[in-house]
Amino acid sequence: MIEFKNVVKQYPNGFRAVDDLNLLVPEGEICVLIGPSGCGKTTSMRMINRLISITSGEILIDGQPNTELPAEELRRQIGYAIQQIGLLPHMTIADNIALVPRLLHWDENRIRRRVDELLELVGLDPDISRDKYPRQLSGGQQQRVGVARALGADPPIMLMDEPFGAVDPITREVLQAEFLQIQERVGKTIIFVTHDIDEAIKMGDRIAIMRDGHLVQYDTPDTILAHPINRFVRDFVGTDRTLKRLGLIRIKNLMDTSRRTVTLDASIEDAARIFRESEQNCIFIVDKGDSTLKGWIDREEMKENTSLTEAMFEAPWIDIAVRDDATAREALSAMVARGFRITPVVDRHGKLVGTITLKALQDLAAYDPDSIVETSGGVA
Numbered sequence: 605m606i607e608f609k610n611v612v613k614q615y616p617n618g619f620r621a622v623d624d625l626n627l628l629v630p631e632g633e634i635c636v637l638i639g640p641s642g643c644g645k646t647t648s649m650r651m652i653n654r655l656i657s658i659t660s661g662e663i664l665i666d667g668q669p670n671t672e673l674p675a676e677e678l679r680r681q682i683g684y685a686i687q688q689i690g691l692l693p694h695m696t697i698a699d700n701i702a703l704v705p706r707l708l709h710w711d712e713n714r715i716r717r718r719v720d721e722l723l724e725l726v727g728l729d730p731d732i733s734r735d736k737y738p739r740q741l742s743g744g745q746q747q748r749v750g751v752a753r754a755l756g757a758d759p760p761i762m763l764m765d766e767p768f769g770a771v772d773p774i775t776r777e778v779l780q781a782e783f784l785q786i787q788e789r790v791g792k793t794i795i796f797v798t799h800d801i802d803e804a805i806k807m808g809d810r811i812a813i814m815r816d817g818h819l820v821q822y823d824t825p826d827t828i829l830a831h832p833i834n835r836f837v838r839d840f841v842g843t844d845r846t847l848k849r850l851g852l853i854r855i856k857n858l859m860d861t862s863r864r865t866v867t868l869d870a871s872i873e874d875a876a877r878i879f880r881e882s883e884q885n886c887i888f889i890v891d892k893g894d895s896t897l898k899g900w901i902d903r904e905e906m907k908e909n910t911s912l913t914e915a916m917f918e919a920p921w922i923d924i925a926v927r928d929d930a931t932a933r934e935a936l937s938a939m940v941a942r943g944f945r946i947t948p949v950v951d952r953h954g955k956l957v958g959t960i961t962l963k964a965l966q967d968l969a970a971y972d973p974d975s976i977v978e979t980s981g982g983v984a
């Protein structure tokens with residue numbers, strides 16, 4: 605846990621880069637610091653590992669003021685990854701990653717094992733990468749090594765200052781997703797600085813929005829998007845915040861699992877009974893063995909004396925369904941493109957697991973779109 609208590613950073617010229625910052629980052633969470641250039645993000649982050657001194661107030665790490673340890677020792681316990689990566693060009697990848705473990709006098713066998721483990725963790729093949737030099741790797745690969753190095757001695761806290769800032773947007777998305785997967789396993793307490801609101805929404809358990817050295821709002825991405833505290837935050841998160849919110853919600857948490865289905869070997873009477881007994885206008889049809897989606901039958905397509913297979917619309921699930929791990933935003937876009945009012949939801953094997961309606965997505969998007977819960981000091 606990291607706690608800022610009334611933290612102030614005032615430079616000798618009298619400028620307050622950080623002004624009375626109070627912030628609590630619970631253990632195992634990613635806190636994203638974001639705000640306009642010069643708002644004090646990097647200063648706040650660097651006061652944690654004392655690369656910048658605090659003017660007044662204190663920063664507690666697990667309840668202990670961070671001034672209690674010698675600065676070098678503190679820094680060894682806090683991983684630090686920065687945009688410029690800072691890999692040492694004359695050292696191999698393995699030696700770069702081993703920097704902190706060596707400072708901590710780990711034995712060489714343990715270091716070697718740790719380097720390989722970390723390379724694998726960040727998606728690099730140890731046998732191929734270990735003995736290379738930084739210039740022999742692509743920008744994205746170097747960023748991965750930067751993250752591996754920050755994780756070197758398994759520190760409980762990581763500071764990440766635009767760690768994926770220097771790569772193209774596609775690589776960046778891959779690195780973000782991979783890092784979140786790593787975080788699921790390692791559960792570090794992370795302070796993450798970015799300029800990019802989409803990155804903040806994706807990466808943050810909570811987002812701290814700063815302006816002129818002050819904390820303006822500190823909340824979960826969903827709350828910030830649904831309830832920006834003032835106009836500054838609302839403008840900062842962008843006019844498409846409703847769509848951004850839909851991008852946070854997974855279909856598996858939203859889908860309806862109560863609709864009735866039939867198997868491919870069912871009779872037309874079975875379908876007719878469901879139409880009689882329910883208000884469903886369509887019934888999805890699944891394979892009897894593995895429940896993969898095979899197609900659907902519409903109420904108006906029901907004809908007497910015909911078989912289910914004749915009356916059904918047959919289609920590969922990939923063309924008509926959305927995946928349960930898709931976001932509400934992706935599902936909305938697929939439904940609009942296909943002109944569907946209801947769409948089946950499948951798992952990655954194509955097994956039908958639920959349904960989602962356009963109305964459910966619209967209701968979600970309409971939820972409280974213009975609320976500003978509070979206005980403050982002239983900014984709203």
Ligand SMILES: Nc1ncnc2c1ncn2[C@@H]1O[C@H](COP(=O)(O)OP(=O)(O)OP(=O)(O)O)[C@@H](O)[C@H]1O
Nearest residue numbers: 615616617619621640641642643644645646647648
């Ligand atoms: N040594 C210094 N003396 C005076 N002012 C400083 C000094 N170092 C930084 N500042 C100022 O402190 C403010 C906060 O800087 P900081 O680097 O924390 O901002 P930031 O939010 O990380 O910005 P960016 O997004 O541009 O990196 C800036 O206005 C900067 O000019």
